[in-house]
Amino acid sequence: MLTLVGGSDVPPSPPRVAIVVPARFGSTRFPGKPLAPLRGAGGAVKSVLERTWEVASGVGGISEIWIATDDHRVAEEALRIGARVAMTARSCRNGTERCWDAVRSAGIDADVIVNLQGEAPLIPPLAIDALLDTMLSDPTIGVAAPMVRCSPLMAARLLADARAGTVDGTTVVCDRACNALYFSRQILPFMPDRLRDPIVHVPLSVFADRRAALACYASEAPSALELAEGLEQLRFLHIGITIRMIEVCDPPGGLRAVSHPADIASVEAALAERRLA
Numbered sequence: 001m002l003t004l005v006g007g008s009d010v011p012p013s014p015p016r017v018a019i020v021v022p023a024r025f026g027s028t029r030f031p032g033k034p035l036a037p038l039r040g041a042g043g044a045v046k047s048v049l050e051r052t053w054e055v056a057s058g059v060g061g062i063s064e065i066w067i068a069t070d071d072h073r074v075a076e077e078a079l080r081i082g083a084r085v086a087m088t089a090r091s092c093r094n095g096t097e098r099c100w101d102a103v104r105s106a107g108i109d110a111d112v113i114v115n116l117q118g119e120a121p122l123i124p125p126l127a128i129d130a131l132l133d134t135m136l137s138d139p140t141i142g143v144a145a146p147m148v149r150c151s152p153l154m155a156a157r158l159l160a161d162a163r164a165g166t167v168d169g170t171t172v173v174c175d176r177a178c179n180a181l182y183f184s185r186q187i188l189p190f191m192p193d194r195l196r197d198p199i200v201h202v203p204l205s206v207f208a209d210r211r212a213a214l215a216c217y218a219s220e221a222p223s224a225l226e227l228a229e230g231l232e233q234l235r236f237l238h239i240g241i242t243i244r245m246i247e248v249c250d251p252p253g254g255l256r257a258v259s260h261p262a263d264i265a266s267v268e269a270a271l272a273e274r275r276l277a
Contacts, residue, residue: 018064018110019056022095023118025071040271050081051121058125068102094232100218119258120205127248131208142213142241147201148250155198180243183233205257
């Protein structure tokens with residue numbers, strides 16, 4: 001079991017927080033995704049990476065913001081928008097491993113590392129603020145992540161997608177302390193047609209990891225459940241690191257990430273609805 005805190009008579013200094021945005025050019029579902037253009041309100045066109053970096057820049061109390069990539073095209077775009085770049089190994093299997101590789105290779109001096117996926121330009125900075133408030137108020141929490149509760153309409157759409165075999169999201173179930181029990185690409189818990197008040201929660205594309213938890217994660221091989229579901233979060237649970245889930249409100253336009261080319265239209269609609277240039 002990972003030990004995150006120890007006894008001391010000396011008051012701890014405030015934790016340093018860094019945001020790392022892992023961005024991979026070679027996505028199987030959407031090659032070149034970080035560089036894909038997104039049109040905002042008023043017609044301004046910015047890349048997925050730039051809009052995600054703007055989310056990171058809107059979070060208070062951050063000591064460093066880095067783009068982590070293994071591709072020179074993504075690195076060039078990051079430098080163009082004024083971001084700091086950490087080149088990472090091509091062998092990184094997911095965004096969490098890429099975050100740790102960036103921390104090590106760039107010498108990022110932070111106690112808490114926010115892993116903001118490079119495909120998440122709709123994450124509100126306030127959701128990340130809520131994560132950090134939780135992490136900084138309780139030093140025993142190794143990992144924290146936000147989630148939204150599905151509205152009946154959203155749940156109905158998930159159910160329809162499940163029947164059609166086109167579900168492309170993740171759900172999470174928690175215990176009474178809001179610690180994650182399991183993540184799945186299936187709808188959890190079971191949702192019958194007659195359920196009028198669904199209790200389905202969808203995690204967002206951002207995690208806050210304490211440095212020790214991130215290092216422990218990277219030292220372990222992928223678990224069988226992680227490989228079966230294709231979800232990196234499950235490795236934390238497999239090695240005994242708790243993930244505290246924080247429920248946040250679903251903002252106007254929703255929180256869709258850019259996973260496929262077909263997501264561009266709905267993300268642009270959300271940008272327009274929020275009046276984000």
